[in-house]
Amino acid sequence: xxxxxxxxxxxxxxxxxxxxxxxxxxxxxxxxxxxxxxxxxxxxxxxxxxxxxxxxxxxxxxxxxxxxxxxxxxxxxxxxxxxxxxxxxxxxxxxxxxxxxxxxxxxxxxxxxxxxxxxxxxxxxxxxxxxxxxxxxxxxxxxxxxxxxxxxxxxxxxxxxxxxxxxxxxxxxxxxxxxxxxxxxxxxxxxxxxxxxxxxxxxxxx
Numbered sequence: 001x002x003x004x005x006x007x008x009x010x011x012x013x014x015x016x017x018x019x020x021x022x023x024x025x026x027x028x029x030x031x032x033x034x035x036x037x038x039x040x041x042x043x044x045x046x047x048x049x050x051x052x053x054x055x056x057x058x059x060x061x062x063x064x065x066x067x068x069x070x071x072x073x074x075x076x077x078x079x080x081x082x083x084x085x086x087x088x089x090x091x092x093x094x095x096x097x098x099x100x101x102x103x104x105x106x107x108x109x110x111x112x113x114x115x116x117x118x119x120x121x122x123x124x125x126x127x128x129x130x131x132x133x134x135x136x137x138x139x140x141x142x143x144x145x146x147x148x149x150x151x152x153x154x155x156x157x158x159x160x161x162x163x164x165x166x167x168x169x170x171x172x173x174x175x176x177x178x179x180x181x182x183x184x185x186x187x188x189x190x191x192x193x194x195x196x197x198x199x200x201x202x203x204x205x206x
Contacts, residue, residue, distance in 0.1 A: 044092075045194045046192075053105070055105075057182050089106055097161075097164060097197050097198070116160035119201075125201075132178055138177070149206055150175060153202065154206055155189065155201060156203055158200065158201065167194055169193075
């Protein structure tokens with residue numbers, strides 16, 4: 001009887017040990033996943049300002065969805081078509097063109113021939129002279145995607161990029177302007193709070 005009792009005690013101890021070991025492993029896995037998510041969120045936006053703009057695209061054609069598009073000859077002509085490929089390269093990253101904290105620009109890869117950013121008369125309102133990149137962080141002063149401003153400058157968002165400004169605060173978000181190496185007539189407005197960016201056209205001084 002004593003041997004049976006000892007055997008049962010040993011079995012129960014092993015079961016308890018296996019249960020607690022499994023619980024601890026699951027907890028560590030959850031902590032690891034949460035840590036990855038927090039880490040991923042920290043490497044986009046949150047005040048980070050890229051040291052440089054994107055490099056020119058290397059011979060890439062527009063995305064597959066672009067084959068069904070017509071040329072965008074007027075900035076206010078057409079709204080965005082919501083069938084682009086995903087920009088969410090990591091689970092916690094935004095579903096929009098964005099910049100990592102290592103200054104990797106995600107999404108600026110459609111090349112010079114992308115019809116969504118074609119304009120017949122590039123720079124028809126003149127060129128932006130307010131300053132580019134780090135050291136030139138502006139605060140949005142009002143307006144919306146069709147026409148917004150900061151300082152003494154007016155801009156408008158490319159219609160194809162409208163959806164990517166859904167979370168922008170038009171009355172206070174920090175914006176940094178970069179030159180677009182691929183699309184004549186456009187600049188890139190980077191929102192350092194969100195880490196996202198869109199193509200914008202300069203409309204002249206206020």
